[in-house]
Amino acid sequence: MRVDELPTPALTVDLEALERNLDRMASYCREQGLRLRPHTKTHKTPELARMQLERGAAGLTVAKVGEAEVMACTEPEEILVAYPIYGAEKLRRLAALARVRRILMSLDSEITARELSAAAQAQGVTFGVLVEFDAGLHRCGLQTGPACVELAQSICRLAGLKFRGLMTYPGNIWGTERERTEEVQRVAEAVQKVLTAFECARIPVEIVSAGSTPSAFLSHKIPGITEIRPGTYVYNDLNTCYQGLCQLEDCAARVVATVVSTAVPGRAMIDAGSKTLSSDLLGSGPKQGYGLVVEAPEVKLFKLNEEHGHLDLSGTDRRFRVGDRLTIIPNHVCVCVNLQDEVFLVRHQEVIGSWRVAARGKIR
Ligand SMILES: Cc1ncc(COP(=O)(O)O)c(C=O)c1O
Numbered sequence: 001m002r003v004d005e006l007p008t009p010a011l012t013v014d015l016e017a018l019e020r021n022l023d024r025m026a027s028y029c030r031e032q033g034l035r036l037r038p039h040t041k042t043h044k045t046p047e048l049a050r051m052q053l054e055r056g057a058a059g060l061t062v063a064k065v066g067e068a069e070v071m072a073c074t075e076p077e078e079i080l081v082a083y084p085i086y087g088a089e090k091l092r093r094l095a096a097l098a099r100v101r102r103i104l105m106s107l108d109s110e111i112t113a114r115e116l117s118a119a120a121q122a123q124g125v126t127f128g129v130l131v132e133f134d135a136g137l138h139r140c141g142l143q144t145g146p147a148c149v150e151l152a153q154s155i156c157r158l159a160g161l162k163f164r165g166l167m168t169y170p171g172n173i174w175g176t177e178r179e180r181t182e183e184v185q186r187v188a189e190a191v192q193k194v195l196t197a198f199e200c201a202r203i204p205v206e207i208v209s210a211g212s213t214p215s216a217f218l219s220h221k222i223p224g225i226t227e228i229r230p231g232t233y234v235y236n237d238l239n240t241c242y243q244g245l246c247q248l249e250d251c252a253a254r255v256v257a258t259v260v261s262t263a264v265p266g267r268a269m270i271d272a273g274s275k276t277l278s279s280d281l282l283g284s285g286p287k288q289g290y291g292l293v294v295e296a297p298e299v300k301l302f303k304l305n306e307e308h309g310h311l312d313l314s315g316t317d318r319r320f321r322v323g324d325r326l327t328i329i330p331n332h333v334c335v336c337v338n339l340q341d342e343v344f345l346v347r348h349q350e351v352i353g354s355w356r357v358a359a360r361g362k363i364r
Contacts, residue, residue: 001351003344004325008258009272011340013355015347017252018048018234025216025233026055032220037061037080037209039231040071042334044359045343048234049074059104061229065090066362068097078102080209082167082229084112084132084140090364091119098125106167106209108132108142110154113161120160128164129155130209135190136172136183145197152203165207165226166194173215175284177244180214187215188222195224214243237333238292242285251329253337254294257309259324268320270301270309272328278335279304291328301328 003012029036035058040049049060049071059078062068068079084107085094097103098120105127107113113129120127131148134141142148148166155163168191173183191208198205211219211228213236219228232239235253236246257272277291290301290309296318303310309328313320330336337343338361342354 003256003346003349003351006256006344006351008256008325009270009276010256010344011276011336012254012256012344012346012351013235014252014254015345015352017236017250019051021233021236021246021250021252022051022055025230026052026057028217029228030056034219034225035059035227037227037229038234039063039082039229040067040359042231042337043234044070044337044357044362045355046071046074046358047355049076052234058227061231062359064359064362064364065093065097066364067359068101068103069093070359070362072097072101076101078104078128080104080106080130080167080229082106082169082209084108086112086115088115088119091115092122094127095119095123095125098127099123102128104128104130104164104207106130106132108140108151110151113151113155113158117158117160126160126162129161130165130167130207131155131163132167132169133190133194135168135170135187135210137169139169139171141168145194148194149197149201149203152198153201156203163203165205165209166198167207167209169229170210170212170215170222173212173218175214175243180218180243181221184215184218184221191222191224213240214245217245232333235333235337237336238282238329238331239284241329242282248292248294248329251333253330253333253343255291255328255330255336257326257328259311259320259322259326260308262320262322266313268299268311268313268324270311270326270328271307272309273307274304275306276336276339277304277309277328277330278332278339280332280335282331289331291330294327294329296326 213232
């Protein structure tokens with residue numbers, strides 16, 4: 001089947017762009033001596049995780065226990081759950097998984113560490129643990145080096161847990177190249193302070209996990225980090241593109257949609273709304289609209305209902321007709337993927353297969 005025969009709306013993945021994105025990140029990490037532990041929250045697809053592992057990824061990252069359960073089938077060397085998991089049922093499932101796969105957890109409180117230790121002891125397993133610190137995003141993570149040392153010491157005393165190192169999510173590295181470069185400096189200082197506290201306390205730190213897509217290729221400017229966890233880079237999206245991190249042709253995941261109504265003057269409606277694209281606004285570049293119309297970038301996708309995408313035609317001479325097919329690059333690809341049952345794989349405009357988005361909706 002050709003792409004223009006696919007029933008719409010459909011999320012397509014251009015395999016050549018995807019392979020280029022995977023190769024670029026894998027070779028950067030190899031050159032810099034950094035381990036790559038990609039976050040699978042973007043693609044949620046074991047087949048793609050396998051492609052990452054084949055290119056040398058040192059394990060996988062997930063946010064949810066359900067994602068870890070899905071990704072376990074790819075047999076990664078280790079799964080990092082980069083989220084402070086709390087709750088007996090989830091910890092029981094995680095401990096069950098730890099019987100067959102090596103699991104590394106991140107956390108930033110003694111309460112979470114104690115619960116994790118109890119779950120580990122109940123099933124006779126051991127979790128590796130990373131202490132999360134805040135390098136400027138102000139989302140999760142302890143605020144000072146000494147606070148991290150104190151939590152690491154508690155972890156060392158808890159049965160079923162092994163302190164392995166530190167984690168931070170540098171989501172504050174975002175924006176133009178200048179903004180990102182300035183923020184990298186602040187993150188580097190925060191990392192250094194925490195590492196110094198561990199040196200003073202003579203506690204060895206095996207892993208320092210950082211990284212995201214906007215910060216990925218600046219990681220060599222943060223001394224001390226041992227691995228990065230970018231996720232979005234596999235597909236890229238409009239947010240990545242407007243930060244200058246990739247070109248439009250590197251946006252591998254695109255929604256194919258059909259014009260279903262032109263009855264209202266100056267408007268055209270497409271069959272991709274918020275249930276396909278998500279309502280996430282653009283956080284970079286013009287910070288407006290719900291995606292880029294590839295065939296007519298001057299046309300604004302300015303509003304979404306659940307099943308309708310509203311196009312404003314005031315800035316174009318192009319005539320739109322019911323049945324026209326358009327390609328949309330989503331603002332934020334992770335949430336868009338999470339709305340799809342499957343993605344369609346495209347090579348040279350031919351649909352050559354599909355992947356089930358097996359970890360979609362795994363929010364627990
Ligand atoms: C803890 C953590 N690590 C890594 C990532 C990957 O970041 P990105 O999608 O920008 O590559 C995320 C994304 O939200 C995250 O929350």
